[in-house]
Amino acid sequence: MKTPSRKSQMHLFAKAIANKERRKLYARQAKPYGGVWFGLGFAGLIGWSVVAPTLLAMALGIWLDFRFPGQFSWTLALMLAGLTIGCLIAWEWVSKEQKRMARTQPPDDFPPSSADDLNPEE
Template sequence: MKTPSRKSQTHLFANAIANKERRKLYARQAKPYGGVWFGLGFAGLIGWSVVAPTLLAMALGIWLDFRFPSQFSWTLALMLAGLTIGCLTAWEWVSKEQKRMAKSQPPHDSPNS
């Protein structure tokens, strides 16, 4: 197996440093996500997108169980339905945000640049 020449190794090292510096400069200038506050806000948004439908469905279930007593628990069934809807909503928001973040990334490093 042929070992790379010293000049080739130096060139690869210089490219790696240049790529790293370019990524750092991009991250400092772009700040597309707002840092820690964006993360906390997004986590809260995801949390409430799950909790709100679950609580609303449970409230409806409690009202149905109170108005129309039966062996079937509307509270439990609607709680699970609300939880499912909330999780699907959160999943959709996270996937949209992930796609948006991927689009705003710097170009990939190429070994020849």
């Protein structure tokens, strides 16, 4: 296994720092996501996307338990179903937002090349 030279390691380190600094400057200038308020709003949106289906399913379960009493708890079963659906909705929204954020990032000035690989498999 070939180990990279010190010069090659320093070159990679300098490229990584340059890319990171450029992304920070871009984020400060563009403010593409609205800052803190965007983050708080998005957190609230995700929270309600989980809570709303859970509460609706629980309400239906309570109604079913009063209407059709039995050993089986509709409330508990539908609460778990609503929670699962809410989590899937939240996961989908976060995935879409992550993809949107990745698209708006500036491309790397120095994309990694196979020659820059620190751990060659040869």
